[in-house]
Every structure is written in structure tokens, then in C-alpha cells.
Amino acid sequence: MSDLSTRPYLIRAIYEWCMDSALTPFLAVRVNEKTEVPVAYVNGGEITLNLGAGAVRNLEMGNEFISCNGRFGGSPFQLFIPVEAVIGIFAKETGQGLVFQGPDSQQPPPDSGGEETKPKSSGRPMLKIVK
DSSP: OOOOOSSSHHHHHHHHHHHHHOEEEEEEEEOOOOOOSSSOOOBEEEEEEEEETTEEEEEEESSSEEEEEEEETEEEEEEEEEGGGEEEEEETOOOEEEESSSOOOOOOOOOOOSSSOOOSSSOOOOOOOOO
């Protein structure tokens, strides 16, 4: 049995938290050949999308992709975003959310405490408080 990625579950959790908190969920996406977004709105290979209920229709957040219908400059567009292309999801109003480090991996992100330390070789996953 292969390991399931936690990324789609975390994306859905932050999305639900935003909606329950009456906040606007924004999705930051790294655009690649598998991503279907309006190219005119891509900046530096990335695009930030408003996933609020008033901004998109038919939102589907699966384990492998996110899809919905949106409007850009008044024109309808079908969006298709592979989950591995998601950089992060956050609330527009507060900036709170999650940012993913690079491609989906099973390793915890490095500690950003300033000093470089060798990773512990305990073989166990580590949890870290993210504010």
C-alpha cells in the first residue's frame, strides 16, 4: 500500500476553516504544463486564485486535482490545478494558512530558526507549530 499525500487533506481543511470563519480562501499555484489557468494572470510562473463561494462555481477538491469554474476579466474559465502544483492556501483577510515546501514529500520542512542543524535520524515524522 503506497503512502497517501497529506497535501490534499490539508488544503481541504484550511479551505473549510476559511469558509467557517467567514474568510476568503486564496490558493497559490505554481503553473506548469498540467495546470489549466488563464495565462494572462500568471505572474512569475505563479497565480493566486480566489476560491470563495462568490468567486467560483462547481468547486471540486479531490486527492489529485482541484477544479472549478471562474471568471477572469468577465470571461468564464474552467480551472484545473493538480494538487502537487499548489504552493499554499491562506485566508485573504488574515494571511493565515499553509505554505507547502517544494514538491509533495514525506519529510518535514527544515527548521527556520537561523542555525543550520543536522536532521535527526530517528526515522519518525515530526510535528511543528505553524503560526
